[in-house]
Every structure is written in C-alpha cells, then in structure tokens.
Amino acid sequence: MLRYVTTRIAYAIAVILGVSVLVFLLVRLGGDPTSLFLPPESTAEEIARFRSRMGFDRPLIVQYLDFLSRAVQGDFGRSLRHQEPAMPLVLDRLPATLQLAGAALLLAVFLAVPTAIYAATRRDSIFDRASLLVTVVGQSFPTFWLGIMLILIFSEHLEWLPPSGRGSWAHLVMPAITLAAYSTALISRLLRASMLEVLQADYIRTARGKGLGERIVVLRHALRNAAIPAITVIGLQVGALLGGAVITEEIFAYPGMGRLAIQAIANRDFAVVQAFVVFMAVIVVSINLCVDIAYSVLDPRIRLK
Amino acid sequence: MNLLDRILRSRLAAFGLVVLAVVVTTALLAPFIAPHDPAAQDILSRLLPPMARSEIGLHVLGTDALGRDLLSRLMVGARVSLLVGIAAVSVAALLGVSIGLIAGYEDRRFGRLLMGLADVQLAVPFLVLILAVIAVLGPSLLNLIVVLGAAHWVQYARVVRAETLALREREFVQAAQALGAHTLRILLRHLLPNLTSSIIVISSLLVARMILYEASLSFLGLGVPARIPTWGGMIADGRSYMGNAWWVAAIPGLAIFMTVVAINLVGDRLRDLLDPKLRHAEK
Numbered sequence: 001m002l003r004y005v006t007t008r009i010a011y012a013i014a015v016i017l018g019v020s021v022l023v024f025l026l027v028r029l030g031g032d033p034t035s036l037f038l039p040p041e042s043t044a045e046e047i048a049r050f051r052s053r054m055g056f057d058r059p060l061i062v063q064y065l066d067f068l069s070r071a072v073q074g075d076f077g078r079s080l081r082h083q084e085p086a087m088p089l090v091l092d093r094l095p096a097t098l099q100l101a102g103a104a105l106l107l108a109v110f111l112a113v114p115t116a117i118y119a120a121t122r123r124d125s126i127f128d129r130a131s132l133l134v135t136v137v138g139q140s141f142p143t144f145w146l147g148i149m150l151i152l153i154f155s156e157h158l159e160w161l162p163p164s165g166r167g168s169w170a171h172l173v174m175p176a177i178t179l180a181a182y183s184t185a186l187i188s189r190l191l192r193a194s195m196l197e198v199l200q201a202d203y204i205r206t207a208r209g210k211g212l213g214e215r216i217v218v219l220r221h222a223l224r225n226a227a228i229p230a231i232t233v234i235g236l237q238v239g240a241l242l243g244g245a246v247i248t249e250e251i252f253a254y255p256g257m258g259r260l261a262i263q264a265i266a267n268r269d270f271a272v273v274q275a276f277v278v279f280m281a282v283i284v285v286s287i288n289l290c291v292d293i294a295y296s297v298l299d300p301r302i303r304l305k
Numbered sequence: 306m307n308l309l310d311r312i313l314r315s316r317l318a319a320f321g322l323v324v325l326a327v328v329v330t331t332a333l334l335a336p337f338i339a340p341h342d343p344a345a346q347d348i349l350s351r352l353l354p355p356m357a358r359s360e361i362g363l364h365v366l367g368t369d370a371l372g373r374d375l376l377s378r379l380m381v382g383a384r385v386s387l388l389v390g391i392a393a394v395s396v397a398a399l400l401g402v403s404i405g406l407i408a409g410y411e412d413r414r415f416g417r418l419l420m421g422l423a424d425v426q427l428a429v430p431f432l433v434l435i436l437a438v439i440a441v442l443g444p445s446l447l448n449l450i451v452v453l454g455a456a457h458w459v460q461y462a463r464v465v466r467a468e469t470l471a472l473r474e475r476e477f478v479q480a481a482q483a484l485g486a487h488t489l490r491i492l493l494r495h496l497l498p499n500l501t502s503s504i505i506v507i508s509s510l511l512v513a514r515m516i517l518y519e520a521s522l523s524f525l526g527l528g529v530p531a532r533i534p535t536w537g538g539m540i541a542d543g544r545s546y547m548g549n550a551w552w553v554a555a556i557p558g559l560a561i562f563m564t565v566v567a568i569n570l571v572g573d574r575l576r577d578l579l580d581p582k583l584r585h586a587e588k
Contacts, residue, residue, distance in 0.1 A: 141565075
C-alpha cells in the first residue's frame with residue numbers, strides 16, 4: 001500500500017513538472033517572448049534591456065531551471081496589468097471559483113444520481129428513455145449559449161435573478177446551472193450504464209433470492225459497486241468544472257479565476273496565464289491522486305496490478 | 306445488413322442522420338442557396354425580426370445589428386463549424402492513432418513516456434491552454450484547427466495503444482512477424498484495419514465536441530477571425546441586443562445545438578453497433 005502511494009505521488013510530481021515545461025514553452029512558441037511582454041511601440045534599446053533583465057538571452061535550459069526554481073516558491077513574475085505578483089492575484093480569485101464549481105458539482109450529483117438509479121431500475125420505461133434523451137441534449141448545448149438564454153429569460157424578461165456579478169446566493173443560481181449542465185448529463189449516463197451492468201450480476205440475483213426488498217438490493221448492493229466508476233468520473237469532473245468555469249464566469253461577469261485568466265489572455269498578461277495554468281494543474285493532479293488512492297482502498301485489486 | 310440500415314433502425318439516430326444531411330447539404334451549397342449576401346450591411350434594416358421584409362427582400366430569420374441577413378450568415382457559418390470539426394478531428398486522429406500504434410506495438414518505455422505526456426495534457430485546463438496558444442500564435446482558421454486537433458490526440462492514443470497491446474499477441478500478427486513483414490506493414494495492414502471501428506466511434510463523438518469548442522472560442526473572440534461568419538461569433542454579436550432582439554443570439558445557438566445533438570445521436574448509435582466494449586468506457 002505504502003509503495004503504491006509513493007509511486008502515485010512521484011508520478012503526480014512528474015506530471016506537474018511536465019506541465020511546468022509546457023507553460024514555460026508556451027510563451028516561447030512564437031520565438032522571442034519579448035514581444036509578448038512589451039508594448040509594440042518599444043524601441044530596440046528598450047527591447048534589448050528587457051531581454052537581458054528577464055534573462056531571455058540565456059540558454060533555454062538555464063531559463064527553464066530559473067523559471068522552475070521561482071515557480072516552486074510560487075513566484076511567477078509580476079502581472080503587467082495589475083503590477084502585482086501573478087500567483088497571489090490568481091489565489092485571490094480562488095474562493096469565488098470554488099464556490100461556483102462546488103455549487104455546480106453538488107447540483108450535478110443531486111440531479112444525476114437519483115435520475116440514474118431510477119432510470120436503471122426501470123430500464124426502457126418512458127422515464128428511462130426520456131432521461132437518456134435529456135442527457136444527450138444536455139451534452140449538446142453550447143455552455144455559453146445556455147448561459148445567455150438563461151440571462152435572457154430570468155434576468156431580462158422575468159427579472160427574477162441578477163444577470164451578472166457575485167454577492168448573494170441569487171448570483172450563483174444561473175452560473176451554477178450553466179456550469180452543471182454537461183457534468184449532470186455525463187454523470188447520469190455513466191451511473192445508469194454501470195447500474196445496469198451491476199444489476200445483472202449473480203450476487204444481485206442471490207440478494208433478491210434471499211427475499212431482500214428491492215430497495216435494499218438497489219441501494220445497498222448495486223449502488224455501492226456501480227458507484228466506483230461514477231466516483232472516478234465525478235473526480236475528473238472537478239477538473240472539468242474548474243476549466244469550464246472559464247466560460248461561465250466570462251458570461252456572467254463572475255469575478256473568479258477563469259475570468260481573470262481570460263482577461264489576462266486578452267491583455268497578453270502571460271505571467272498571470274502561467275500562474276493560472278500551473279495552479280489548476282496542481283489542483284487537478286492532486287484530485288486525481290486522491291481518487292487513485294481512494295480507489296485502491298475501496299478495491300484492493302487495483303494496487304496489486 | 307449494411308451499416309446505414311442498422312443506424313436507421315433507431316428512430317433517434319435516423320432523425321440525427323436527417324438533420325445532419327440537411328446541415329451538410331446547406332454548408333456545401335451555401336454560396337448558391339443563401340438568399341442574400343451574408344456580408345451586405347444595411348443599417349436602416351438592422352435587428353429586423355424573423356419574416357420581416359427590407360428593401361432587398363424577405364429576411365426569414367431576421368437581421369443582425371448591422372442589418373445583415375441572419376439566414377444567409379447561418380448558412381455560411383455552417384461551413385466553418387463543419388470544416389473545423391472535421392479537420393480538427395482528422396488532425397487529432399492522425400496524431401493519436403500514430404502515437405497509439407507506436408506506443409502499443411514498439412516499445413514499452415516509449416509507450417509509458419507517451420502516456421505520461423497524455424496525463425500532463427489532461428491535467429491542464431484545456432480551454433485556457435488553447436486560448437493561450439492562440440493568443441501567442443494569433444487567431445486564424447489554420448491555427449484553430451491545428452491547436453484543437455493537437456489537443457485531442459490523447460483520446461485516440463489511449464484506446465489505440467490499449468487495443469494494439471492486445472492485438473500484438475494474436476496469432477495473425479505473430480504469423481506476419483514470422484513471415485518477416487516490415488513493422489510498418491504490420492502496423493498499417495494488420496493492426497490498423499482492426500482498429501477502424503474504435504477510431505470511427507471516437508471520431509464521430511469528437512466532431513460534436515470540436516464544433517462546440519470552435520463555437521466557444523469564436524464566441525470569446527479567439528477562434529476564427531471576425532470577418533468570417535461563424536455560429537459562435539454570431540452569438541457573441543447578438544449578445545448585446547438580447548433585450549430587444551433575442552433572435553440574433555438565440556438562432557445560431559439553436560443551429561449549433563441541433564447539429565451537435567444530431568452528431569451525438571448518430572455517434573451513440575454507431576458506438577452501440579460497432580463497439581459494445583466502448584459503450585461504458587466514456588472519458
């Protein structure tokens with residue numbers, strides 16, 4: 001067990017190192033990164049001075065090691081626009097995004113899990129077919145359009161909910177629904193499929209044969225095993241929700257990390273972009289690590305492989 | 306029974322196929338069947354509702370803020386959506402299948418390295434990475450296709466590698482090896498044909514996702530340059546006029562939605578028919 005955990009942690013660190021290389025190379029994709037950081041009207045002398053100040057004239061590997069040693073200390077340079085260190089800027093926005101992604105995840109799980117269980121136990125019923133159709137539909141909406149239509153209906157026409165910003169719970173309703181739509185559909189489809197598979201297993205027949213009530217068979221025996229693949233997907237969805245928050249936050253002018261990142265990209269403020277990408281990768285990798293370890297606790301076969 | 310008949314036996318998939326046929330035909334014929342010039346502006350007839358008339362004639366879906374005919378723009382926009390969807394998936398498939406084949410057949414260390422790279426890519430907030438890359442390279446149709454394609458090789462590589470690892474041990478491959486067949490020949494003539502159904506299934510569902518990504522990126526102004534009409538760009542244009550002209554943003558969204566639903570319905574059916582193993586193996 002300990003060996004399994006240490007290998008997984010080492011692997012997670014390697015993945016984050018990989019992300020750091022990616023982020024480092026990102027600003028050098030177009031060749032000399034100087035042009036990304038300086039205004040276009042800069043003189044040749046200014047450019048040369050900036051190059052040597054930032055160390056862009058050194059060998060690439062030296063630049064990377066320097067970038068890495070700063071990054072490990074949380075130093076991603078200063079935001080050109082805000083004139084502040086980049087990482088604290090990103091972290092300032094973290095609570096807002098966590099609140100949004102958390103609300104969306106709760107919504108998705110509370111909608112998807114009962115739907116999937118009910119649909120799986122009544123296979124091919126009207127409810128089952130309808131829920132399947134709804135999940136296909138839910139995975140086909142452009143997220144940003146759903147958000148815009150919600151604003152049109154509930155803010156412009158009915159005037160029930162505020163169209164943008166953050167503050168009260170009312171500000172959270174539409175962004176959370178928008179963000180949750182895709183994940184709800186995905187979780188519901190997956191859980192339904194794995195429930196159907198589990199319900200055909202021999203031990204379910206045994207449980208029924210013993211005369212256990214259908215409720216106990218479904219909730220105690222079937223759900224517990226069907227939940228394992230669903231939990232992995234829910235874990236993966238946390239990363240997807242944090243990433244999807246980028247667009248949702250932009251539509252609802254919600255002051256989270258994603259909106260900060262989009263603005264940083266529009267302003268070519270790459271220190272902030274780099275800090276954001278690395279921070280998100282650390283979150284996603286940590287969640288995957290936790291899911292892996294939780295999994296190996298639930299199912300010993302995995303760590304023996 | 307051929308595949309088309311079997312797809313059509315599901316009513317939903319048949320519906321999807323019909324919608325898709327309409328969209329593809331419209332996209333192909335757009336320059337000939339569009340009722341008006343999609344770029345022609347007429348500031349006097351701006352934001353006309355559907356079925357309204359202007360000096361140049363009937364506007365079936367109304368006009369946008371610059372007085373451009375929405376139906377014509379929608380038709381031309383279909384070309385971009387489909388082009389980006391199909392081209393980006395081709396790039397992804399080419400990259401992912403090659404990498405998956407090599408990783409599965411050749412070398413275990415190389416395979417593990419590549420799968421590590423896949424994990425790196427999956428750990429990164431995908432949309433932000435694409436946005437950042439396009440911000441560095443500059444927005445253009447080609448950059449969009451290459452970046453979207455390059456960001457999706459993982460889906461193919463994982464499945465192809467896993468199946469190649471299993472196929473490698475089968476007798477027909479070992480027979481080919483014993484006969485002295487060249488590695489490239491084994492990969493292309495013996496392994497690839499056994500992978501086609503998985504590749505088709507992944508591709509069909511990925512096209513739908515690519516169309517959604519293209520729309521999102523164009524909506525954010527970092528996809529296709531603004532002078533080319535796109536569905537995502539049209540929604541972004543219409544967003545400012547939602548209070549008094551909801552249709553400008555609503556109609557292109559419906560077009561995206563219908564197209565993506567259609568592709569997903571056909572893709573799901575294909576998955577059920579071609580690959581029972583993949584049915585539960587979603588992301």
